[in-house]
Amino acid sequence: MRFESDGHLKLYQWSQGWQVIADVLHLDVCAYPTDCGEYGICSNGQCSCPSGVNGSIYIRLIDDRKSNLGCSSVNPLSCQSMQDRGLLPAHVVSYFSYAYGAANFRGIDEESCKQACLKNCSCRAALFQYSGNVSDGNCFLPLQLFSLQNNQPSTSHYNSSAYIKVQNIVVSPASNNTKKRDVGIGVSIGIIGAVLIASLIGGMIIRYVWRKRSTEEEEDDFQQVPGMPTRFAFEELKLATENFSKKLGEGGFGTVYQGKIGDEKVAVKRLDGVGQGKREFLAEVETIGSIHHTNLVRLIGFCAEKSHRLLVYEYMCNGSVDRWIFSKGQHSTLNWHMKRKIIVDIAKGLSYLHEECRQRIAHLDIKPQNILLDDRFNAKVSDFGLSKLIDRDQEQVMTRMRGTPGYLAPEWLTSIITEKVDIYSFGVVIIEIVCGRKNLDYSQPEESVHLISLLQLEDIIDAHSDTKLHAKEATEMIKLALWCLQRDSNKRPSMSTVVKVLEGARNVETDLDYNFFANTPIMPRNRDHYDYHLAASPAPPASLLSGPR
Structure with missing residues (x-):
């Protein structure tokens, strides 16, 4: 019997290979942890992403045509910019782990639960659940946020909300003058109607230019950080390792190959499934590059080109212990x-x-x-x-x-x-x-x-x-x-x-x-x-x- 990554518990039998003979759990639709992927919200089998704040989008679908693949943050979370983090509310939603009572804190109020998540770099969301008293609830701080699902308090007999951690969140204060707001809305509708077509065309052009410029700026960021290890192009490392032909070893996060840069032998680690953005990877490489000790393998350089993530270390001729x-x-x-x-x-x-x-x-x-x-x-x-x-x-x-x-x-x-x-x-x-x-x-x-x-x-x-x-x-x-x-x-x-x-x-x-x-x-x-x-x-x-x- 094996508990699969999609939340299904399957029974296997050996017959010239392992064959699935039963799906042990029979849960309702939306009850499996990954029905709508990470960050997705499941409602009657339909998947969506948490709504933004004041029209801003902080979480979006990974694939617009396959909503069950889940959602991802528009701006990757960074421990180096914790002051720019905020919590995106998703009200009246539940989580699969509630059924197992695996709360991090019990008997606390909602605000304390939210603050506990903001202070912990590893936390991805503050999930708050309570029955009668909002000041006496259970707080869940998951390190990885799987699918949420709509909660019906009348049948579940509890209230619950999720506060999802996002980067660069900006919440504008509400206006106190409702009359001025109403007038502003009326004027805005007129202006929007007049320039709608022009805005759509202009928006498409601006989006294209912005994406192109953002990619170029992100690439340039690697060149501007002082004290960084050497940055290599992927083709350079491909040539240095003779097309990654000399394998030295393989681990849980990638494969290590022998290479040569100039007259120096090196070990090139090609990372698999790191799932990092370039900025996140850069921050970690900067940390590794600043560490020097005679009993730590020296980081010589790195590569972050498109989806490629590689680390270049000094070569250790006698291998591993x-x-x-x-x-x-x-x-x-x-x-x-x-x-x-x-x-x-x-x-x-x-x-x-x-x-x-x-x-x-x-x-x-x-x-x-x-x-x-x-x-x-x-x-x-x-x-x-x-x-x-x-x-x-x-x-x-x-x-x-x-x-x-x-x-x-x-x-x-x-x-x-x-x-x-x-x-x-x-x-x-x-x-x-x-x-x-x-x-x-x-x-x-x-x-x-x-x-x-x-x-x-x-x-x-x-x-x-x-x-x-x-x-x-x-x-x-x-x-x-x-x-x-x-x-x-x-x-x-x-x-x-x-x-x-x-x-x-x-x-x-x-x-x-x-x-x-x-x-x-x-x-x-x-x-x-x-x-x-x-x-x-x-x-x-x-x-x-x-x-x-």
């Missing part, structure tokens, strides 16, 4: 001292992202595949760009779940996370490096699939290298990993504390909760990356991260 710790044929190359240095390098790179940047940066994809090695086996964290930026005054953020099976911290089940999810993933990586095998390994016997369920210190230390000769140090390293794997994120150390432990400046915490296996997100074995909402079950004894990109 997983090739060295999971491949039995190369175990003799990575001795204990090299493994320990790799762990220290990862910790220093993450400490910089979490604590030394202007904004805290949660990586959200820490795993051996995203740790690269240079010619001297110095480890550098990659794919830290396009992750999650957390303002210094924010204690936590809401975001959709993203990651890799075996690395997900327990708090992902709530979608409210901090940079501590990276520390959990780091703990898993320590265990994998010390033990020489993956945390989730379905080639193992059933009782041994989850490495962390086998934690008995010396018994699981990698026997294929000289790690056994350093069993005491390896045991202390596993104790550090256990501290990072605490179920309560507040009990995990900061990355700067982890660095101090690794450098011998402090000891590992001894008062640890060893019951950290329950309530862990577990994903199907045929998924190697995850970036969507998940309804998960509690895990058996197991371990538990991983965007962009």
Whole structure:
């Protein structure tokens, strides 16, 4: 049985391939979460977009001929311009999640619900529901807004409204002088009637010119930002990678190719399905380009041409760590001292992202595949760009779940996370490096699939290298990993504390909760990356991260 992205719950049967044999849910029309796509409003099976304010259009259909595909914002939301954000009201509408009571806040008033959404960069709408007292309602703050539907309070027995976040909203104050307004309306009608045809023709011409000029100005914006990484044309990168022929690897957000620009080897990541506008992409590239640390892979340049989104990184000749710790044929190359240095390098790179940047940066994809090695086996964290930026005054953020099976911290089940999810993933990586095998390994016997369920210190230390000769140090390293794997994120150390432990400046915490296996997100074995909402079950004894990109 699988819960599909369109909201249908389907039952499958294997018969020379998986065949659908039943659609389990039988809901009324408009009851499925994506009947009218994102931002769409469903009414008796018909789809429309939320109305604008004072004639302005902030949300429009993606395709005028296919209204069921949903709607999109005219101006993309930007965390860099939060002061220009506003809420577009859609009254007497309901939402599918009301039936499951997944409210973010209960017992609050409508205005407080709206303000909570405006203050949270990740929030896409404030959905407010109440029965009798408007000051005692439920507030829903979705990170992704699916289809809304018309609400009938007489049958649903509750009142509800949606306030959709939009960019550059301007609401003009109503005139107090109704007589002057009425006179103005009469005069306006006369003028409009006189110039209607001319306006229509002129409007078509102006719209064409405006769109052309906007596109050109948007392209020029990339050239005007000081301190930006090099901007490449798509054809340049196509030539540099020999038409993207040398694949280095593939992840959840795109494919990486080897290339050469001048005399320098580079790694070109071609992003798939990023769904960003050029301005949004530029803002994130600007952030990545300003980050420099010896244990972070350097961003050399980028490409944002039409629908193409590419990032150009320095080339790391020894590839990713997983090739060295999971491949039995190369175990003799990575001795204990090299493994320990790799762990220290990862910790220093993450400490910089979490604590030394202007904004805290949660990586959200820490795993051996995203740790690269240079010619001297110095480890550098990659794919830290396009992750999650957390303002210094924010204690936590809401975001959709993203990651890799075996690395997900327990708090992902709530979608409210901090940079501590990276520390959990780091703990898993320590265990994998010390033990020489993956945390989730379905080639193992059933009782041994989850490495962390086998934690008995010396018994699981990698026997294929000289790690056994350093069993005491390896045991202390596993104790550090256990501290990072605490179920309560507040009990995990900061990355700067982890660095101090690794450098011998402090000891590992001894008062640890060893019951950290329950309530862990577990994903199907045929998924190697995850970036969507998940309804998960509690895990058996197991371990538990991983965007962009």
